Amino acid sequence: MSTQTPDTDSETEQPSSTSPQERRMAEKQARKEQREADEAAAANEIQGETVELKVFRYDPEIEGKEEPRFDSFTVPFEKGMTVLDALIYARDEYDSSLTFRHSCRQAVCGSDAFFVNGRQRLGCQTQIADLDGPVRVEPLPHQEVVKDLVVEMDHFYDQMESVDPFFDPDETPDDELEEQRQDRENREKVKLSTRCIWCGACMSSCNIAAGDNKYLGPAAINKAYRFYMDEREGENKRQERLEIIEAEHGVWRCQTQFSCTNVCPKDIPLTEHIQELKREAVKQNLKFW
Amino acid sequence: MYEHDVIVVGGGGAGLRAAIAAHEEGADVAIVTKLHPVRSHTGAAEGGINAALQDGDSWEDHAYDTMKGSDYLGDAPAVDTFAQDAPEEVIQLEHWGMPFSREEDGTVSQRPFGGLSFPRTTYAGAETGHHMLHTLYEQVVKRGIEVYDEWYVSQVAVTDEDDPNERDCHGVVAWDVQSGEIAGFRARDGVILATGGLGQAFDHTTNAVANTGDGVAIAYRAGVPMEDMEMIQFHPTTLPSTGVLISEGVRGEGGILYNSEGERFMFEYGYATNDGELASRDVVARAELTEVQEGRGVEDEYVYLDMRHLGEERITDRLENILHLARDFEGVDGLEEPMPVKPGQHYAMGGIEVNEHGETCIDGLYAAGECACVSLHGGNRLGGNALPELLVFGARAGRHAAGADMPEPKIETGPEPDAEREDLGVPVGEPGAKEAAADGGAVENPASDPKAVVEATAETERERIETLLEREDGVNHADVRADLQESMTENVNVFREEENLKQALRDIQDARERYQDVYVADKSRTFNTDLQHTIETRNLLDVAEAITMGALAREEFRGAHWRKEHQERKDDEYLKHTLVSWNDGEPELWYRPVILEGDEQTYEPKVRSY
């Protein structure tokens, strides 16, 4: 066979004016039309994979919602979809009265801790693909429900604020531009504890916190840990902090259930911190003997 | 009615810093915020806080970098003040216990950042904003400053003088999300708006769902001009499904961008033959979109950011949080697959026009943080410059509002009768504004008694909300919002063309018409987010319109603002800010010259190349 004939034929068969660029544009156009057609079809009937959501509903003011119930929503599934995405879809497309807190969509604001398929999780941090359907979304247990998935957070905030959650050194450098030194080990020590986003998941998962309203709870104790362990604070404040930590409803109430540690979306070793403070309290008190 | 000396609207970095400053001046301060302070979007910032702290660095250099970064659309007095105050503010944070990353000797670490001539970015791991926000909130708790959380501010109470420059602000009207109660908040000394960003005007953004530009729209309708609204920063690497930011660190470590054909397009198509993936944000963002527009995008939507070749060890060591982000928010394992990314709205350089003390043209009304525009970032914000802005100008606004003695400001504010005006030739503003006095603007307040002004404003707000709730049928705000976001992303994105911008303005007009029939399906008074979002959508319409108006007026390429028909910076024509005034429902666009004479140096516009 001659080597001269080869593919030229087939090449000329293609309209020679088509550059790869134009071909792609044409393809893009075709894909766009396909997508639009799909969307139009989807408007009537959801095609493809769907997720079934069962969402807790309650509103003290609205007839028919005073008695808590579960509503089902069928939402089209997309790769990468989170529980929060699905809730937003359900709200915007089906029922605009569906109520839940959310803001950042990236696990930093701590607004959207829900009870999803039997576990406290952040809606925005939970991939639907990782869950078994139907996905059951309830408000955080052990907290009063305000409406739908919104729970009363005041108690949680009160506990957080009861541990003097602020840096309070005995003295700071006089010079406005002089910093306090902190060695790296000490920063590492408190690092994990500073990651808390106040989502309340831990508190909701702890059975002791559920029974004993005065219990500080894992998040607040962790906050106390963050400052107690910070070497930049002085001896006096340390002593004050110890008193808060070892009060009757402080660390002693923890029964090492570990559920707080299990659910914390920021992977803070809460139980470990609580235990460390218990030992610290014992150590400090033994010194008095 | 609630009463305090200073009312701070917003509990993000700027609001908290302002409240602390006012409290230190001895004022009785309250923070009114629609989210609990720790939920604010300041917590999302990852990178760092710039300040000239070390020997060998100077505030002048920081100011110079900032001005250059702004593409000479910053005002020198703002830039200088900022660079001078930043070090003290950062050390102040340190004194408040912020867990900064440290050097061996125990001092605060600083790292290099894009556009900076010196490594002056302080940081706390990959979650600087989180730590800054929490440290500030802790100090607020320590001082016992009152916080009204989950109270949505929907109006400022302003006297009804014709000229906005003559108006006085006496407080705000807010609404308790939990109970539905609508109440006036009288501010004896001042109201400080610190409501953050407006990313929700776009459908793809790194901003939070709560970033709806409320403060900007509220101040705007009360008569304060919006400045440089067209200057919107887009970040090149955000996850397509949620807009979560993938930090520059990935590209810094050697991450590579590919298109759907597997080509390393930054080089192959000549977008940045030297720097490749590490070119500046706007260059990379435009390159990505060009790829997608020319049909080489994956699913016609995004491109790939690949870091697999860096090896598991290096990735887990330096980029571990990126693995989590890709996993949690996109369902992608960065060790196994490339990560999908596309450009997303990131930051608004423009906002409520204020001077160095955070004052607007309305007496007693201040603004600070992302919602404000002191003209610090001009055409483009440098990474790590927003957080110190919150501190510097938050503190200054707080102090001034509480009555501290401060020098005469050098920056002017407020509508000017003789300013150069622009007619865009496209209808904008509130449909039917001519006939009816526009809603939301200065309420008719014959009374001059401050409390009566607040009460009257609260009353109009009650009526407005009543009307929204009573309507049994109509348009759902979510549809209006979705259409608006879509049009903004389509037309007022990284690429801006005259025809598209005009289209966007027409779409906004259309949306405004539809919004007049909006109704709230949820009739409950308890935690009615449907109502809240409906009101927010209104604010988005106003800010989106101003963004587009500015973009249409500015016929040049400066900073983040790129115009297809005008591919170069025009210093002789456009060394000026665009301002949009509400003008009781008939928005007007006008200009004010940029101030380039600073304390120490007069900045000479130079070509911005790195």
Add this chain to the structure above:
Amino acid sequence: MAQRYSSFSSGSTAWLLQRITAAFLVVVLAFHFFNLHFVTHAYEIEFAGSQARMQNVGYFVTMILFLLTATFHGVNGVYNALVNQGIDGVQKRIAQVVLGAAALLLVVQGIRVANTLAGF
């Protein structure tokens, strides 16, 4: 401060004692079970055998300690469990009194039994 050192007080002492008694009980309880079910079988126990064991001073002392630690540990444990359930005020006071009395009763009666068995 003094209150902290009572066995019913919250705080580190009770917590620590609960752990120390636990550590002690591990050994003694295991020994006790082993001794009375495997070495001597429970169904073979007779007064004489018990008496013989009790007359060994070491054994007697161990059993008394066993009684004291187990009582403290058990009663303090129950009290903790109740506080964990959130009892407060009067309820808590009642729990303290009742549990205290029960503990006392148990210890007194236990010692009397031990004495009888030992033949004192």
Add this chain to the structure above:
Amino acid sequence: MSQSYDRGLIEDFGRWREFTAGMWAWVFHKFTGWVLIGYLFTHIAVLSTSMQGAETYNQTLSGLEGLALVRLLEVGLLAVAVFHILNGIRLLFVDLGVGLESQDKSFYASLVLTGVIVVASVPTFVSGAF
């Protein structure tokens, strides 16, 4: 504050299905602890018969030991005691901050070990009763 609905007990019961290892450990430890203290009281009560003389003591004991039910209960007691001991040791380690990452595994280990010990002891406990 708005009126709010308390889901009350519905939420607490039925949640056990969602308990994780640490929670179960806590529940079991609590339960076994209560059984043990309960037993301690009974135990002392039974032994008190010795104060009425050796005869009564012997009769009571052999009478009780003669009952198959008591023998079975004793096996239960053993199970309870062994679990409480093993999990108690686990808790002591947790208190010392040792092995917190494998707290779930050590709980399962306590369970398995308890099972093994109890099964192995059954012959000794019930011999002669049936």
